[in-house]
Structure formats: C-alpha cells, structure tokens
Amino acid sequence: MRTIHELTTAFAKGDASPVAVAEEYLARIGALDAKVGAYLTVTRDEALAAARAAEARYRARAPLGPLDGAPIALKDVFCTRGVRTTSGSRILDTYVPPYDATIVARLKAAGAVILGKTNMDEFAMGSSTEHSAFQLTRNPWDLARVPGGSSGGSAAAVAGGLAAGSFGTDTGGSVRQPAAFCGVVGMKPTYGRISRYGLIAFASSLDHVAPLTLDIVDTALLLGATAGHDPLDATSVDAPVPDYVAALTGSVKGLRVGVPDEYFGEGLDPEIDRAVRVAIDRLRDLGASVERVSLPTTEYGVATYYIVAPAEASSNLARYDGVKYGLRVPGKDLIDMVSRTRAAGFGAEVKRRVMLGTYALSTGYYDAYYGQAQRVRTLVRRDFEKAFERVDVLATPTTPSVAFKHGEKADPLAMYMNDVYTIPASMTGLPAISVPCGFNAAGLPIGLQLIGRTLDEATLLRAAHAYEQATPWHAKRPSLG
Amino acid sequence: MADGKYETVIGLEVHAQLATRSKMFCGCPTGFGAPPNSQTCPICQGMPGVLPVVNRTAVEYAVRTALAFGLRVNPACRFARKHYYYPDMPKNYQISQYEEPLAEEGALDVEGPDGLRRIGIQRLHLEEDVGKLVHEGDFGTAQSSLVDYNRSGMPLMETVSRPDLRSPEDAAAYLRAFRAVLVALGVCDGNMEEGSLRCDANVSLRPRGATELGVKVEIKNLNSFRNVQRALEFEVKRQSAALDKGERIVQETRLYDADRGATRSMRSKEYAHDYRYFPEPDLVPLKLDRAWIEQQRAAIPELPRARRERFVVQYGLPPSDASLLAQSRALADYCDRAVRVYAQNPKGIVNWITSEVLREVDAADEVAVTNFQIPPENLAGLVKLIDDGTISGKIAKDVFARMLTSGEDAATIVKREGLTQMADPGALGSLVDQAIAGNPKAVADFKAGKTAAAKALVGQVMKASGGKANPAMVDRLVQEKLSRS
Amino acid sequence: MISRQDVEHVARLSRLALNDAELERMREQLSGILAYIDKLRALDTAGVEPTSHAVPLVNVMRDDANRPCLSQDEALANAPDRSGEFFRVPRIIED
Ligand SMILES: [Mg+2]
C-alpha cells in the first residue's frame, strides 16, 4: 500500500506508470469492494482517461505537481460534473450535477485521478455510515464493525488500499472519527480554508472539506493543493496558503502541548485513555512541553451541536422537494407530492434531524434553542482562546470508543455522544487532526486528536508528522486478502 | 376617506428590481424576456452544493436609495433565510433580510392636493426574487403548473412605508414619486409592465377620529399605477360596506384581479406562516463603514424634488410644469440638455416639450423619451429659429413633423425646404396689395367698421406666402394699407 | 417534552408525510434528544454575543459581472417532470 507521495515520486522517476497504478486500484476495487462497500460509484473511464493524461505529462517531463496521477476517492457529497452525486440519499438517487465542486476542480487541475464516489451517512448525518440509503460500509480492520462516519466510505477506501487518498467532510467529526476508527490520518482544516462550493450542505456553518490519507506528508499535499480563497464561497478565508510539506521539520522542540482535563473523564474507553496518554508522553520525549488545561464548556458541546447542525440542515434540505431534481413521488396535489417525496426520499436519521431543526427554529423556540446554542458557541470559543494563550496545540483522544459493531448504536443519542471530542473544534472552526496512535487488545485502531490555532494548520501538521515518524502505527495495514 | 365615516389607512410595500448586470447572488444576466429556464445557473436553480455571493453593485444601489430617502444605513446588516415551500422558490427559502435590514427610518415627500406630505419609510432591505409560475389553465382548476426560474435570484430591494397614506390617490402618488426617485438614481428602470416595480398594499379602515388601527388586509399583485388605485378603491368600498353592515374585517391576503377589477381572498382558512428566519450561514455580515457610505452619497445625482425646485427658480416654470418634467428622469434630462444649448428661452422649450414632444411619447416611458427621434439639441435649435424670427410658429410645427421622420436638425430642413419666414416689407407689401385688390368685399366690410374683416385678409396673405410670412408684419401691413386705402 | 400536536405541526412545516406510528416514534425520540439538549438552558449567556461563523469575515462581495448560464437543456436535465421548456408540478392548493 503506497502513499500518494511515494506513488507520484515513482511516476516522476519513471519507476511506475499512472495508468498501470490506476488499473491496479480499479482491479483492487473490483476484487475487494464487495467486501468493504466503500464505493457508491466507480468512475472507471474518467479515471483511466485522467491517468493517461497524467502519464503523457510525466513522459513530457511536465507533471502538474505532486498530485499528478494520484488515485483519489471522493465522498459522494462533492458535486462532480456529469457523474451521479447522491449524498448517500435516495432523494438524490438519480441526480447528475452540471458542475464540479471547487475541490473537484482543484483536484482535477492538480492532475488527480478520481477513482469514484464513496459511501456516506445520508447527507453526512451519522457516525457509522449505517445511515447510507444504499449500502453498508465495513471497517477494513474488522468487517463486522463500522468504519465510522459520516465519511466512512472515504476512510475505508484509504485504509483498505482502495484509494491512495480521499476527501470527506467533517461537520462534527465526520472525517476525524472515521480516520480514528480506520487507522488513517484525517484532518479538518480551519473553517473556510477549503471552499465549500459544490459540497452538498449539511450544516453550513460547520461543514468542512477534509482529506483522509495514509500519512501526514500526503495530508500536507492534499491540503496544499485544495486550500485557498474561492470567490464562489463567501465564507472562504482569503489568507495565504503556506507550503505545508516544507513545514514538516520533524521537530517538536519547544512546542507547548495542552491536555484538557475534560477530555479524559467518564465515558472514555480505558484502552484509549492509556494509548493517548502514552502518545502525549511520546511528544514530551520528542521535546514538547506538556501541561494540563481546562475547557469547561466541553460538556455542552454535543447539546449545542445538536441544535445548530439540525437547524441549518432543516433549511439546507428544504430544496429536496421533487420539483427540480431527484426523486418525485406522485401526490394528489403539490403539497402531497412534496410531503410524500420527502417521506420516501429521506431516511430515519435525516427525518429526525429535519424535524428537530425545524422545531428549534420555529416561532417561540428560536431564542431558547438556536439563539442560545450560538451564544454557547461563543463560550466554547473563549475556552479555546484562553487555552491557546498558554499552549500551541491541544492533544486529546479523537473518540471515546473504538469502532463499534454494525447495529450496536441503535439509540440516536448514544450515536451522537460518539462525537463528544470532535464537536468542539467543529463549532469553533479550529483545525484538528486525527493520527493513529496505537491499537486496542482486539487490534482495532485508536486515534490521537491534535487541535491547533485558527489557520495554523502548519504547526498541527508538524506536530503530527514528528509523532508519526517516531511511532510505528502508520505503517500498519489491515489485510483484506 | 371612503366616505365621511371612515378614515382609510394604507401602507405600501414596494419591491424594486435593481438595474444590475447580474443577479443578486450569482452571475446570471438580468435581462427580461429570455426563453424559459435559459437564464439560470446551479446557484439560482438552488442545486445541491451551491453558495450565494452578494452582488456589490446591488448593495451600492440599495445604499444610495436609502440615503435618497433619508434612511439610516445600519452600521451592520445581515442576510437571513425566510422559509416556506413554494415551487417558484428553488431552495424553498428566500434569502432576505429580517432583524438587521440594510436601512431604517426615512421618508418620501409626496405632492398631493394639499401640497407636500411626508410619508414615512420604515425599512429598506435586499432580497432575491423567485421564479415564475404559469398555470396550465385557470389558477383554481389547473391540474398542473409550469415553472420558469429565469427570474429566480434577481436582485430586489424591498421598501416598506409607514401606514401614512390616506387614500388610493395618495398611494398612487407615493408610488409615482417613489418610482421617480429610483429612476433618477438609476437603480431601477421603473418598468412596471416587466415587473421591475411591484407593489403590495396594506389597507385598513377605522372610524374617523379613532387612533387605533383597524384590521388590515394585504393586497398583492398591484402591478401598475392604475391597478394600485383601482384595487385600493375597490378594497376601501368593500371594507366600508362590510363595516356598515356591522361585519368584522378578516385579516387576510387578497389578490387583485385586474380583469374583474376586484380583489379576492387568497386563502380560505386563516393560516399563520412560520417563516423560521435565521441568519444566512452561507453569507457573512455587511459592516459598511462611514467613508464608503459617503462615497455612495457622492454618487447620488440631482433627485426629482430638487430638480423641480431648480426648474421653477432657474427656468421660471410654473410648478405644475416643473413637477411634470421632474417626475421623469429622461424628460428632465431632455429639458436640461435643450436649455444648455439655448438658454435664452427655457419656457419656450418646455412648452414644446409638454405639448409636442409628449404628444409623441409617454412621459413615464423613460426609454422612449431617451430614444426620442428629436434630440434635445435639435428641439432647442427649432425654438431658437422661432425666437429669432427665422420661421413662424406655424411653420415650426411642420418642421417639427419633418424632424420626427428625418432626424435632421431644424436649420437644415428650413434651409433646404426654403421655409425661412418672409419679413421683407416690400415683398410682403405686394402680397397685401394683391389681397386687398382681390377682396373688395372685405375692404368694404372693414370700412363699415367690421374690424374682423382684416383677419380674413391676413389669412389670405399667409396662405399666399405658403405660411412663410411673418404674421405680425402682415397684420401691421394690412392695418396700414386698409386705413390708407 | 414535545406534544403530539407539536410533532404533527413540525412534520407539516417540514413537508414530511409521516404515518401514525412514525409520528409517535418521532415524538419519543425528539423528547429524549430535547431533554438532553435542555442542559443548555442551565448556562447563563446573558450579554454573550452569538457566534454564527467560526472565522469572523465581513463585507464579502463580488463584482457585478456575468458568468455563463446553463443551457436550457442542462437546466432541465434533472427535472422529474417537464413540459417543453418548463419544470412541471402538480396542481397547487394553498395551505
Ligand atoms: Mg420581501
């Protein structure tokens, strides 16, 4: 299983052929994806055409950059011109966008070979990918378990060697949590760092485009190729994008690491607690200083998130009405048609969140719910600001548990609690990364989360890279046969 | 003022389409009349994944309008989503402004029978338009409807007046004055037929002398000045008749049916909308700083009221003529340009505009006035030829008619057609002599004291000169020669 | 927590045709979630500004310039039902 940088270095040296590599991945998908269920759509012809174009550029010694020819998978939440894009929902079963998302356009411009579109929880609502309208995705480390979610297909594809790297979206932890469950790297950059244009919205103020990779150098490469201002997204940050690969010095000397008390309490799996503490000790051994910090509003994160995200979702999903695109279920009049279409087109979790969000925004409840949640968001942000006066990054577990079994979390609230450690960075828009930091006794991966300052992805990547290089975890791969 | 018993209270909500090149939140063009669904993009079709970005020019236009009406431009404003399901609205929410509008609290002075009246303007905000529905058949019975999203996302500026209007005429006058300001600012073309200006009205009646407002009825679909007035007249009559019978007015939305000249209820049962407004998370707030707002103020041209006053003072026009001209930016510009070329007789120029020019074009049709076949410089030239005695007023009308078709200036036509006025006493004298010789009866009548007989002789001379004779000179010569003969 | 009538009202607002059993299950689940969310009420947020965006940007605007439209065929390509140049929807009855 080779990383993107290994592959494209080999392409540049003439040691490997983009077309041959693309064919290998397509063959592997053909052989193994029936087991994993990572892909909803495989774009074989487009992938081979892109690989041939990359190959021609390498032959002419004019590759587009370090992603040229890299075989990549995209969560089915990104609009791809001419390629069916479902967001994991029955209601968009037949939808073919007439345009490319900015992230897709930038990847194409960098020469990436897009292998296909990966499975996800419907409209990115979920933490297990079990809420996909189409299929189950299995964790490559244990096929009886979930890959996490909502970007479960993207994480499983990378972990299972069905793509060299991928993109997902992270709204409350939807990339970091599956990265932790699947033993890969997942990074949510600062809100606004990567354009959301063409990303099918779940919760606009929380949605982040986020890469999933086998190692930190690949994360730096994918982030570098896709970050930066986009005039099509008014919430996109107009700030220079540093050379993230150059930032990977291998050293954490003098780095101040904060360990928030509230992330190591009740509900945390003891094996994860131990692994993360060992990982923090490792950072100290490497020259970082470590100190305890407090983020007192942490316990309100999940409640806040489950107001803001459903409220925005109820609005964003209002457009799915059977009028312009997607599913239509006939009815005796317009209202009947729309109501039947939405009842048939949305799954249970989506309906629940649409209902919850509509309720929270409705007359008489707005201030008690949405208004209050937005004010609590300010308190959460202040907690982080205070902590970052003393430290450069925060180190925490990514998840309270390892990958659970399919069907294990039937109660919605139990599923929501899975996001307790990832939600605060989502609500504050702070960059955060999950890197593999070991395995439990059953051989299931554990993730270490590092949270950084606004727009300071470089420091986060540097710390994660130094840790990765000092530990064996990133080299361990599941065997799928 | 339905009758003596009730006082009418009206407030108007006007939606003006801003004259930008592109839509409010996307780059689609704003032209009218394109084939259905040919002027859309993923953004204004509300496709999955799209995001809005605010059109800067729309904000500038809204700020200029706010300043023109003396509204307070808020230091910070925000867009909000307004939710309701309707197939002409592709996202099933409209991006509008709610709690934090662009501007608040201003006024428009409207000329009425009792002079100027100040009508309060409560707020001004920006929003996007919806698409257009065409019903296959009659609205009530149509089995399906068709949707065209060309209009979806057009930039709209909504302005809400205070309930300060007291009659249907008042309301129409407000709308006229409002439109004139928008057109003068160049922020809206004011074309009501194409829907660039649309109006909803809130009407209530209350016993004369009461201070509390009555139950208000909202009337939608008032898409011409005439409809505004007629719909309101109908509604005032309907409500006062109901009140006379002791009935209760139902708070409701009614639609004006121009064909039947009546309003009808839009909903059978009362239904409270729950729009679930919340701040648009895809857009960031606008914080317009003082300096930028002052730049917008500097871009505001002379507005109708100032122009009207200048016309009175500078051109010595009667207030009625000044108002007529100032209501139309194109007409007022026309007048100013003509006077710039020939400043000696603004009144003469205005007379030609109000009589002859407005016979040819509709004052409210800015485009037609702007494209009028006779440029203002040429009209000035014509008036100058009359004033310096080169042509008579009568000939001038012929010259005007020729200018309309040929586009040439007056002097060219007069020269080519030899229409220069005869003012040579010798030549005119012999024409007068001929007339006197050929009309002994008129001469006799004159001598008998019938002074009107001289008029017939003047007419004869004018006719013989082909209209070119200077009428004042002919008159003098006829008088002289008759008294001498 | 949340009444059956509230659930029905919200389902109508959300344009979701739910049957009796679904409405009842929804009432139970929403009640549980709302009970948990109610912990937010304990926090004193008087005088706290709301955060609507993680990165506080202002005045993001674009130039008033045209960009290419979709062709009419592209615009209508995903329509579940169309009539010539239009999207078609079933008869509209106001609610
Ligand atoms: Mg409005």
Ligand SMILES: [Zn+2]
């Ligand atoms: Zn558009």
